[in-house]
Amino acid sequence: MLVPTCATWLGCAEPEPTVRAELPAENPECPASSAVLVKADTRFHSGARVTAVPQDLSGRDLELFILQGSGFERRAPVAVSDGSVCFRDVPEGADYYLRSDTTYYLGHTRRFDLGVNRNGRPDTVTSDAIQTPVRLDLTGLQPWRAHETSAEGSLLEVVSGEVAWTAGLTFPAAQPVAGATQMQGMEAQAWSLDGRLPVLEGEKGDRLYVNQLDLVEDGRLPSGAPLKYRTVVGSLHAPAVSFTPDGDPALVLSGELKAVRQASFSPQWPLSAFTRWGPEVNPDAQAGEARFDVMPATFSLTAGRVGYQGELFTLEVPGGEDGDIARRFTYGNPYPGSWGLVGSASYTFVSPTPVIVGKRIHRPSGSMLVMDRLSSLTAHAIVPVITPPRLLRIDGMDAATVRTVTSTQPVVSWRSPFEGVPGSYQVEFIKLGAEATDSPTVSFFVTSDRQQVSPPPGALEAGSTYYVRVTADGSSFTPWQAPGATADVLPVYKAATFSAAFTTP
Template identity: 50%
Template sequence: MNPPDVLWTDPREGTASVADGDLLPGCGEPDAGTGEVDAGTPDTSVLVTADSRFHTSTGVTVVPQDLSTRDLEILIPNPDGVGFERRSGTPVAGGMRFDDIPEGEFFVRSNHLHYLTRERRFDLGVNRVGRHDAVASSVSYSPAMADLTGLDPWQEYEHTGAPGSALQVVSGDVDLAASLDFSWMPPVGSTSYYDPEAFLTGFTGYPLPVLDPTKGDRVYVNQLNAVPSGTLPSGGPMAYTTVTSSQHLPAFAFTPDGTTAMPLFAALQPTAQNAFSMEWRLSEFTRWRADANPTSTLSASWFQVLPVPHGLQDGWVGYQGELLNLNLPRGETGVITRRLSFGNPYPASWGVLGLASYSFRSATPVVVGSRNHYPNGTISVIDRLDHLIAGPIQPRISPPQELRIDGLDAYEPRSVGSTQPVVSWQQPVLGTPRAYIVVLTRLTDSFNAQPTKRFYVPGNRNHLRLPASALEPGSTYYLRVTADGSPNYEPWRAPYVSSERLPLYSADTFSAAFTTP
């Protein structure tokens, strides 16, 4: 149910913010009881912790993670500003301790993510959906035996103005959200269909969970159908998909192994529709095209209504499919004022959020081997649905400006000679950035996800010297810098759990491709 030829990526990636006041993030007073070892003896250690917080209908269960095998280190900038001193940690109860870390800034590096901080207590904890004792399988794909009745008349995909039918399988008891696809499409108009060779594909790529009926694990089978909704500003037909029928299946046992078919025998029932009105000002997104990249073209735009299992108290926890999905043709602009409706089969305890995004991409591809790449960037607004539609939907922050590499225009293709180039930018015209996220994407001839490295810096910065290990020789990259105005994100203290606190506002600028010698 995602925009055609746009891979689903979590719009929360890269969101960041800075605390109010004149201090650099993380430079305030230490938490009580953590700033000193004893009177007069400064604490020079840094403790990195990580808890998994599992959300279910009965509450949140916190389970500490073992960081002993995590690719984790601290990078301390050298006094001359070039290069870093690397420090390894020692596993301790509750996390990883790094000793003799001097006052000042340093990066906490976790795999390919780099967080600039001064904090002496740093939290890599995450929120998760479902039981804390759920067992993950080894596969993110499963065959399925689908026997479905009570379908709304099946629709065929034609184009964005006639997006057709789709099926999704969602749990909430365990972390399961997947598309259900048939080996052969049902005839148009079908209201029942049997396919012993259907298949499930997890949305996020994480392993599918084991279903345990003794723990009450159940799944929803949802059908999304297209609903015509007038015309676009350009004059073409507009339609969106929404959940029109669903069944919450009884608990059953299933262990995904990539071979055994999951039994999905469902008699779907109509889903009550919830109406709302919105004014989506596309032109307020497209006006920032040149700031995203002076030579870019308008690309995909989409509006979604998304369920949030077990409530919004911690923000957007868990991607569990869609309740409504509106994808527009490339290059659409103007204003869409419309009354829409969405089906919601979930309990009232689940939350509902809205997402509006507009993407821009390079006008010509970057060819690496047999693959064409289109460097791209996005402007996004994400909030509780009732908050998002309370006024016109428009950006809250615009892209950074004047992206440069070692002082030269980064929007022009070039070769980078330095092993540690300086990336710089200017602040956006609209909004006040609370943080910037610098993303390096290495372009390869593989059709898998492209390797990335991310650097999170506070919003009072406009440059970053890359570590020596950031760029590989003989490679092609592009650079994206995100300005983030989200008020509640704290990448210098708790990057993962705080990245889900609503609202989320971000905007990207992106470079042309550049090569390393």
């Protein structure tokens, strides 16, 4: 049971979250002595209450690879009770990869939890849609900023505190005119920012916030360039509504946006503490972009950051800035004081030479990230807690060199970071394709004592171009036991290194 906490604006601190990997109990259909049981619950968070609803894994794309020297032995899942699956004939103490779609988790536990946290009511019905038409009848907008790039212009986001609904609005038919303060009968499209859209049930109190975000220019960056950030400038908390996102009819959002409560924070962010590690991210890396975000978290942060509820403040700093950002920022917050606040500071580095596949241009990249509750993040100077893995190699050769590897199972190796203690590593093989529909990234999560990964047969495609990114994670994340539940626990400390492009034979 989660304990309710006081509002952050009262100055009282929330209790630190406890990492609890509640592994599945013994199941006679899948004895721990000879088998691996995989279970998944969706844990719905609603106020101080958490309700676990079992998932049915029988139709999910799961597979188990038992490590045997340099080879692998496959196991297929067998459905058992409570929606769980069982992998039988797994030798006791054996290391294995559990594959879920294109993600591989290295483990050896006999009970594996693929459960996830989710915001909202436990009886939420989720649609199959990730977008839905919207009709807007809004007044009280701040004068609309029309701009060629969305980063410079006005934006609208729609967020619910009752179900996991977070969406950005686009305008496929006609863009709002510059200076507009109302939208009457305007057509828009809501695109989910957090998975499939849930069904809204008005009788259960499901409401939506409609937030306008605008760019604010306030002061100068260390280089002297204008300092600009995006924040909420107006909000409508619409009445409860029933709506099913099935493409027809449109969701109607109507009412007056009003001014929002102003809040502030004062980060001490020496950018040079991140840029100095650029050569470890990649020997030829260029500084891409630094970014600071303030994000809301429904109800509180007792369970960490659950779901995604849009943005309150976003500062994007152009690459090359390495001075100190130390000042007070003011931003708009339409949500109750019981909602939590998460701060995130990152610096992304990119390859100086783009990779062209077909007519598509790709830029390999890697980032360093520090994320925590906002009050904790800004209580001291924001510096990397962990640095990138060192000496990245592919088949024993420097990974910064473009090459064709000898097989679809290249050996990727690295060494531990100069600073920080990793709890785990993530190894991503990112395919660089000519089409937007090309295969997704293949990810491997391994324990901190592993500093080498070779993909099982079939994980990578022949005749394809990839780059590999290895991320050291110094958080409480435990991917070998309960990856979905522990990924939300704060704080989060990550740092990545990435390779040059390589091609499989």
